[in-house]
Amino acid sequence: MTVDQEAAMGRRDRKKQQTRAALITAALRLVSERGVDAVTVEDISDAADVSSRTFFNYFSCKNEALTGDAIRDNHRLLERLAAVPADVPTIGAVRLALEETLQEMQANQELWLLRMQVVDRNPSLLPRLVASGVETERALAGLIAARTGVDPDTDVYPALVAAVASAACRVAAARWFASGGHRLLTELVDEAFATLAAGLPDPRPIL
Structure with missing residues (x-):
């Protein structure tokens, strides 16, 4: 693997970590404000500025993002x-x-x-x-x-x-x-x- 490839992989990993953290933060803040039953995966995804499909790349369900x-x-x-x-x-x-x-x-x-x-x-x-x-x-x-x-x-x-x-x-x-x-x-x-x-x-x- 070249230095450039390693750098690109490092950037991708950091981006994934940032996206995961953004989804967790959005889920917790929304549920703190509204309660768990009033928040959907779509709400969380919108708050984190990603698609619902992206959400499911990281979590199997809403509650997993919370717990x-x-x-x-x-x-x-x-x-x-x-x-x-x-x-x-x-x-x-x-x-x-x-x-x-x-x-x-x-x-x-x-x-x-x-x-x-x-x-x-x-x-x-x-x-x-x-x-x-x-x-x-x-x-x-x-x-x-x-x-x-x-x-x-x-x-x-x-x-x-x-x-x-x-x-x-x-x-x-x-x-x-x-x-x-x-x-x-x-x-x-x-x-x-x-x-x-x-x-x-x-x-x-x-x-």
Whole structure:
């Protein structure tokens, strides 16, 4: 591949990323204003200045633009977890694998807080998020099983770690949203994972 071809490919990739971001932003802002049932794919496409056909090049449906692509996100998380050295304890390894995603969320704080507001105000989006969470936990448990050398069908450890790690992220994100973004998401996640790594000790003083 020539330098010019590489540059052209880089421009195309950036254009795709910009178009995807524009569609997500348009979808969230419109639904925030009108509610999910009052917004169509055509509305979103018009707001992003693209065709409906272009919309479906990026998303399978309106709700995917609002809640995210679980398959894409899972693939990225698993790649990062697989790259964490094997001698890192499992909870710490999962936290390291999440770092890039958390930094991206922090950098795009306004958009992510808007997404959380949209979900909070439109409960019809919750089933998709729950299904997405199940897929993420299943994929994460499989890699944790491979990493620790245990059988996921007979050992509770992989599924349990995946579940509590997901719960820690949800709790941290909820606290981030409740603070209006005034607290750093990464700090809130670190706090949650540190508590997990300590074994969820009882915060009450021992008498």
